[in-house]
Amino acid sequence: MGGIEETVPINDEYDIVTARSQGKSTAASIGFGLVDQTRISTAISELARNILRYADSGVVYIREVASEGATGVEIVAEDHGPGIADLELAMTNGHTTGGGLGAGLPGTKRLMDEFEIDTEVGRGTIVTARKWV
Amino acid sequence: MQETYEKIPVLKIGDFLITSIQVALHDRLALSLQDDILNKIQETNAKGLIIDVTTIDVLDSFITRVLVEIAKMANIMGVKTVLVGLQPAIAITLVEFGMELTGMHTSLNLEKGLEMLKELVKENEV
Ligand SMILES: Nc1ncnc2c1ncn2[C@@H]1O[C@H](COP(=O)(O)OP(=O)(O)OP(=O)(O)O)[C@@H](O)[C@H]1O
Ligand SMILES: [Mg+2]
Numbered sequence: 239m240g241g242i243e244e245t246v247p248i249n250d251e252y253d254i255v256t257a258r259s260q261g262k263s264t265a266a267s268i269g270f271g272l273v274d275q276t277r278i279s280t281a282i283s284e285l286a287r288n289i290l291r292y293a294d295s296g297v298v299y300i301r302e303v304a305s306e307g308a309t310g311v312e313i314v315a316e317d318h319g320p321g322i323a324d325l326e327l328a329m330t331n332g333h334t335t336g337g338g339l340g341a342g343l344p345g346t347k348r349l350m351d352e353f354e355i356d357t358e359v360g361r362g363t364i365v366t367a368r369k370w371v
Numbered sequence: 372m373q374e375t376y377e378k379i380p381v382l383k384i385g386d387f388l389i390t391s392i393q394v395a396l397h398d399r400l401a402l403s404l405q406d407d408i409l410n411k412i413q414e415t416n417a418k419g420l421i422i423d424v425t426t427i428d429v430l431d432s433f434i435t436r437v438l439v440e441i442a443k444m445a446n447i448m449g450v451k452t453v454l455v456g457l458q459p460a461i462a463i464t465l466v467e468f469g470m471e472l473t474g475m476h477t478s479l480n481l482e483k484g485l486e487m488l489k490e491l492v493k494e495n496e497v
Contacts, residue, residue, distance in 0.1 A: 276428070279428075
């Protein structure tokens with residue numbers, strides 16, 4: 239299975255633009271339609287922005303995945319920032335510690351099929367989201 | 372790193388300001404567009420604003436918020452905003468995400484947008 243894998247380091251706001259356009263083209267090559275491409279790149283943009291805002295830097299991986307005959311995309315947004323102390327609170331619409339609207343994580347979860355957060359205070363955060371074609 | 376000289380032009384045609392976003396919008400560019408539009412409104416006494424997003428293929432919460440802010444402030448300054456050319460895939464994604472383009476009208480293309488804006492400005496003046 240010659241899967242696509244893209245790595246986008248996130249260090250400044252231009253990298254957010256790169257991540258979302260990379261996400262869109264990767265989603266297209268995996269076989270997603272236009273609306274899904276848009277959902278996926280919006281999700282990537284939100285996760286990349288959270289990295290920049292809360293952890294200063296990190297990496298977004300965009301890769302093709304396969305499971306039981308289905309093809310999909312996996313987005314992994316990884317940083318070594320402060321971590322999230324209260325995950326349930328962070329996933330609540332409207333909760334923000336960064337002067338946003340607190341819409342990013344819950345909105346991203348709605349746009350994707352699968353969504354997990356692995357985080358530890360002082361260690362960092364890994365958000366994994368998948369969507370199937 | 373790219374330079375910050377890049378700018379999105381804001382044109383005045385009659386009573387309207389028209390801006391067409393033709394480049395990938397990063398955060399700072401979006402904020403400088405917001406400043407430019409508001410300054411131009413003040414300088415020109417424009418009555419209507421068209422923001423053409425035909426070539427934008429992804430919007431996220433930050434950019435959406437900036438667009439909503441622009442329309443809100445323009446409205447306070449007596450200027451109606453029409454967003455032109457929003458791709459249906461983006462509109463669908465925004466709704467699912469839970470974001471709304473409040474405070475502005477939307478139109479399929481520039482021509483329809485101009486007609487709509489003329490009507491809105493007329494109503495505004497009655
Ligand atoms: N990578 C991260 N590292 C540390 N904390 C994070 C990270 N991502 C999110 N958070 C925490 O989770 C909260 C909710 O994130 P979410 O993206 O939903 O909203 P926001 O970024 O505050 O606002 P919005 O995304 O609407 O601009 C943030 O305020 C922050 O406290
Ligand atoms: Mg966020």
